[in-house]
Amino acid sequence: GVSxxxxxxxxxxxxxxxxxxxxxxxxxxxxxxxARAYLDRMVELVETPIVLVSVGTKRSQVIQAA
Known part of the structure; x- marks a missing residue:
């Protein structure tokens, strides 16, 4: 809990x-x-794979990572 x-x-x-x-x-x-090293470190820290990476505001600017 919060405590x-x-x-x-x-x-x-x-x-x-x-x-x-x-x-x-x-x-x-x-x-x-x-940038890839940053993403790799995030995966290590949260112990969860990254599925999508957004590099902009458009739908075409989404990278499917997994």
Whole structure:
């Protein structure tokens, strides 16, 4: 319950960013290597696969990751 949160300590992790655009990416391999590393780290932390990655506002700008 909520009382369990009293013993939780947040962990802040800084990951490298990237400057390359991602809006034209249509597969994970099209993403910059640092963006892929970021996604890999998220999978490790939440222990859940990423299914979709949005790189823009259009329906065509969604990468099916799994």
């Amino acid at each position: 369990d949160l009293d013993s939780v300590e947040p962990v802040y992790e800084t990951l490298p960013g990237w400057q390359e655009p991602t809006t034209e990416a249509r597969s994970l391999t099209d993403l910059p290597s640092k």
